[in-house]
Each structure stands twice: as C-alpha cells, then as structure tokens.
Amino acid sequence: MQCVATGTQAFLLIGGAGIAVLALALLGNGLFHLGQPDVDGPVTLEAVAGFVGAFGFGAAIVNELLGGRTPGMIAAAVAGGAVAAVPTAWLAARLSRAARHMRTDPTPTRDHLVGAIGLVVTPITAGGYGEVRVRLAGQPVKLNARADGPIPVGARIFVVEALSETSVHVETY
CATH class of the missing domain: 2.40.50.140 (Nucleic acid-binding proteins)
Structure with missing residues (x-):
C-alpha cells in the first residue's frame, strides 16, 4: 500500500480546516448567534472557508496525480488548488448572500x-x-x-x- 505524500497530507489538513470554518460560519451565525450579520465586509466568511477548503482538497488531488515529491510539482499542486478555489469561493459568496437576503412571507399573527x-x-x-x-x-x-x-x-x-x-x-x- 502506497503512503500519502507529505504535501498531500498538508493540503488535506488545509481542506479540512476550510470545511470546519465553513461549518462554523454557517452554524455559528444561525445557531450560536456569533457576530453581526453585515460585518463581513466585501468578503464573507463563507467565501473564505470555501476558498480554503477547495484550495486544500484541489491541491491534494493535483499533488497525488502528479506524484508531488519535488518543489516544482508541489508548486503545480498549489496552482491547481487555486484554480479550484476561486470559482468555489465565488459560488459560496453568491449562495450565502442569496440565503441572507432571501425574501420570506411575514409570520402570521x-x-x-x-x-x-x-x-x-x-x-x-x-x-x-x-x-x-x-x-x-x-x-x-x-x-x-x-x-x-x-x-x-x-x-x-x-x-x-x-x-x-x-x-x-x-x-x-
């Protein structure tokens, strides 16, 4: 059985951290009432978490496909992770904004x-x-x-x- 490359392990940890931050961002505001709803500024926490998660997992996939054992291959894996991360962050920002500003009917009284x-x-x-x-x-x-x-x-x-x-x-x- 082949062992996972050290670079891949690091990228998987980065991806896992992104997922953990995303879970806290989604659950934290709704369940735990952490932070203020419009304090994020131009970049939401969900977008950052999506970027970090997609970057980590995308880079891990590219690193394994290339057999990233050299610095050049690891740099290529970083570039592959960035290619996966940018559209994911954009989509996470759009979806979180849509969810926050969703119109609902008033509560019946x-x-x-x-x-x-x-x-x-x-x-x-x-x-x-x-x-x-x-x-x-x-x-x-x-x-x-x-x-x-x-x-x-x-x-x-x-x-x-x-x-x-x-x-x-x-x-x-």
Whole structure:
C-alpha cells in the first residue's frame, strides 16, 4: 500500500480546516448567534472557508496525480488548488448572500385569523367552546371557537374576532 505524500497530507489538513470554518460560519451565525450579520465586509466568511477548503482538497488531488515529491510539482499542486478555489469561493459568496437576503412571507399573527373561513370540527355549544379548522398562510390550523349560538359539526364558519392566538369568535358563513 502506497503512503500519502507529505504535501498531500498538508493540503488535506488545509481542506479540512476550510470545511470546519465553513461549518462554523454557517452554524455559528444561525445557531450560536456569533457576530453581526453585515460585518463581513466585501468578503464573507463563507467565501473564505470555501476558498480554503477547495484550495486544500484541489491541491491534494493535483499533488497525488502528479506524484508531488519535488518543489516544482508541489508548486503545480498549489496552482491547481487555486484554480479550484476561486470559482468555489465565488459560488459560496453568491449562495450565502442569496440565503441572507432571501425574501420570506411575514409570520402570521392573530390578526391574520380575522376573516378566515373554515369548518367546525367539534360542535360549538351556546356559551361554550368548540373547535374549528381554518387555513392560515396556506396551512390548516385547528382553533378553539366560540359563537353567539350553537353551531353543528361540518358547518362553514367565518372568523369575526381573534380572542387569542388559539381561540376565535365565529359566525356561520
């Protein structure tokens, strides 16, 4: 079994460090709230991590293909790593920027419940609560419901007022 060249081991360590930095960059901002979102400047941490990772792994591949035992071959491996690293860093920067600036719908609140149309799934008694199912932001939501009079199962309803995040006042539709 052939042993891995020392240059290749160094390049693999550089690539592994790039992957570790990329994991910290992606998870650190989202999970651990490290740093401020717009402090990176013109070059993001994700782009640097992508560059370092692609450089290390690309150089390791070229070094093994060339059998990099001489300084000239190792220099060629460095050049090959740089050729792999530049487009990877550009792509990482574009993807991270796109993810940060992705437009999303606003989070639904209780005010969005007013005007919703749904069905009674547990009968609403006079002066008591039942259950209704409405669609909120395209998703079915089951809520506690009150009404001025009794409403049977299967009746279509209209939400008049949101009493809380989980209960509404309804009328028949």
